[in-house]
Amino acid sequence: xxxxxxxxxxxxxxxxxxxxxxxxxxxxxxxxxxxxxxxxxxxxxxxxxxxxxxxxxxxxxxxxxxxxxxx
Numbered sequence: 001x002x003x004x005x006x007x008x009x010x011x012x013x014x015x016x017x018x019x020x021x022x023x024x025x026x027x028x029x030x031x032x033x034x035x036x037x038x039x040x041x042x043x044x045x046x047x048x049x050x051x052x053x054x055x056x057x058x059x060x061x062x063x064x065x066x067x068x069x070x071x
Contacts, residue, residue, distance in 0.1 A: 003048055006036070010055055018062040026063035030056045 010029060017025040033056035040049035 003040075007051060007055070010036075014055065014059050014062065018066070021066055023063040023066040026059045026066070030059035030063070033059060 010033060014026065014029055017029065033052045037049045037052035037056060040046075040052060
């Protein structure tokens with residue numbers, strides 16, 4: 001398995017959890033992306049770290065939208 005597969009899976013899962021209104025799982029996905037971002041930074045892969053940082057921010061933003069909508 002490659003980082004592209006992991007990225008695609010998490011990206012898809014974020015979308016699914018948002019559509020389901022699942023802010024708890026979005027928070028867990030945000031944390032997961034943060035761990036993967038740190039691992040990529042540690043491995044000397046700043047571009048990959050940035051991709052996971054963006055996913056983490058997306059999960060956080062979508063969870064906040066759910067909070068604002070009162071779901």
